[in-house]
Amino acid sequence: MPSTALQVARTGLDAQDTRMRVIANNLANVSTTAFKRDRANFATLAYQDMRVAGQASSNQTTYATGLNLGTGVGVQSTTRVDQQGTINSTGNALDLAISGNGYFQILLPSGQLSYTRAGNFSLSAEGQLVTSQGYVVQPAITIPNGAGSITVAKDGTVSAMLPGSTAATQVGQLTIASFANPAALQAASDNLYGETLASGPAQIGAAGTAGRGDIAQGSLEASNVNIVTELVDMIECQRAYEINSKMISAVDDMLKNANQTL
Known part of the structure; x- marks a missing residue:
């Protein structure tokens, strides 16, 4: 089943929720002896190839570019940052x-x-x-x-x-x-x-x-957690979460308008 914009935005929310959890754990352990901070890593999900570059067209030419639609983002892993603490x-x-x-x-x-x-x-x-x-x-x-x-x-x-x-x-x-x-x-x-x-x-x-x-x-x-770095990451995470939430609201409005028009 093709991914809708709602589903794609949901993966963004899930990803930022995971990132926030990692940041929260880092901040919770800011005073933990020899604690090493973690970093969340993300990767693109599978693309839906609607058209492949080089594919033959209906007018006997080939498409110079493809039509590939992304399906969102997924959590790939977490990495422990083994930097020496003070x-x-x-x-x-x-x-x-x-x-x-x-x-x-x-x-x-x-x-x-x-x-x-x-x-x-x-x-x-x-x-x-x-x-x-x-x-x-x-x-x-x-x-x-x-x-x-x-x-x-x-x-x-x-x-x-x-x-x-x-x-x-x-x-x-x-x-x-x-x-x-x-x-x-x-x-x-x-x-x-x-x-x-x-x-x-x-x-x-x-x-x-x-x-x-x-x-x-x-x-x-000491813990190698830098509070300033974590707070900056937290703000970025909040903004990304808000943007994905707004995307869901925008798509929902589009669907409502489409239903009313029909």
């Missing part, structure tokens, strides 16, 4: 940020590995480094009971002052996961990402090696 100092020894590429590894209760750039960690009752949800950071690192100051070097080496010691003792080594296509990681709740076939398997290594970023202790990566 690294802010917190002064908390267990706050860690990755300056550059890579992700911390997190072990879920199901035994599955997930990944995050949100390094607002703490110690569990057992002395393990965990996320705010209690998920254990991998490789598992246990800080001995009674240990003093904790130091995390930029390469991920974790040291602590043990009771009776005059020098820090290495208690573990954090490693960083990198991916061939990090944009294809599956976003989940709790600032976590999951591996997918499109992302490729995790490549594990020390921070600062093979393109992986360094670890900054006492710091957290």
Whole structure:
């Protein structure tokens, strides 16, 4: 069935509704640690070829141009913008940020590995480094009971002052996961990402090696959402939605006039 102007305008409304939802989620997470903003991508829907360029005409010539009618727009995908967020100092020894590429590894209760750039960690009752949800950071690192100051070097080496010691003792080594296509990681709740076939398997290594970023202790990566950019996008989205709404009203008026004429 051929698409009418009403149907085409409706696809425009649906597209802008999706775009607004993406913008709303970005703004909602403007203060979320290490959040990466999303962008909605759109593509034209199939064209109705009423006449193909080069087709023979009734007067034994060929048409120099075709007659192709678009059927609207569709949401193609969403893209995560993996731009580095600002690294802010917190002064908390267990706050860690990755300056550059890579992700911390997190072990879920199901035994599955997930990944995050949100390094607002703490110690569990057992002395393990965990996320705010209690998920254990991998490789598992246990800080001995009674240990003093904790130091995390930029390469991920974790040291602590043990009771009776005059020098820090290495208690573990954090490693960083990198991916061939990090944009294809599956976003989940709790600032976590999951591996997918499109992302490729995790490549594990020390921070600062093979393109992986360094670890900054006492710091957290901020959300990369720019409020001004999102507000400008929101205004553009509102205007586009209004235009498509007016198109529906205009087509409706045309149909009413046609019915009255007939």
